[in-house]
Amino acid sequence: MEPNHTDHKPTRSPVWSFLLDTAISTLIPLVVYHISRRYFGASELVGLLWAMLYPLSKSAFDLREHRNVNPAGVLVILGILTGVGALLLGGSPRVLLIRESLLTAAVGVACFFSFALPKPLMFYFGRSFVAGNDPVRIAEFNASWVYPRARFAHRLITAVWGCALLGEFAVRTWMVFNFSTSTVLTFSPILFNATILLTMLWTMAYAKRARAAGERAAAERAAAKVTPLV
Secondary structure: OOOOHHHOOOOOOHHHHHHHHHHHHHHHHHHHHHHHHHHOOOOHHHHHHHHOHHHHHHHHHHHHHHOOOOHHHHHHHHHHHHHHHHHHHOOOHHHHHHHHHHHHHHHHHHHHHHHHOOOOHHHHHHHHHHHOOOHHHHHHHHHHHHOHHHHHHHHHHHHHHHHHHHHHHHHHHHHHHHOOHHHHHHHHHHHHHHHHHHHHHHHHHHHHHHHHHHHHHHHHHHHHOOOOOO
């Protein structure tokens, strides 16, 4: 029996779902961190470790129940881990200037490590942004993985984001060791925002072209199956 699509309840838009998940995944660890610091006298390191409980638990639940990676949770976990790493490195002025880019470096490294997984990291980010929590859209997005063109697109996007984020970290680090603090503070936000904006614009343009090419290929396959009337 074919599914009755009229019974499918409307859900939040994928973009809204992505932003809401990101806000919740960020807010709860932040609240836990401040409560542990203010009311329980935890050190900064212990506070960060307490803050990791929610995103770790949420990610474990999503993997077990839905076989799904929550991109917002991944970002929060990487952010907290980089904060812990920065604390362990000490509090020198140079470390503090580099600290803001440690998260971008961690995500960049995660992009390349994800090639060892069944699907690259940006596949999950793309699915969360395009499909949100809609099970129908998620199933459709997952089904696209069977096509070589789609697999290549997701891997290329992941590689480009990895290079862009690691490049931003490398340039910032070079600036820290070659320019004054005031110069780094002035230009590092410009560097970060330009990197993210340009990479996002490229991703959207490339995804649009890849989607159009995939639709043309599907139409050609469908046309090839049609037997001409004699």
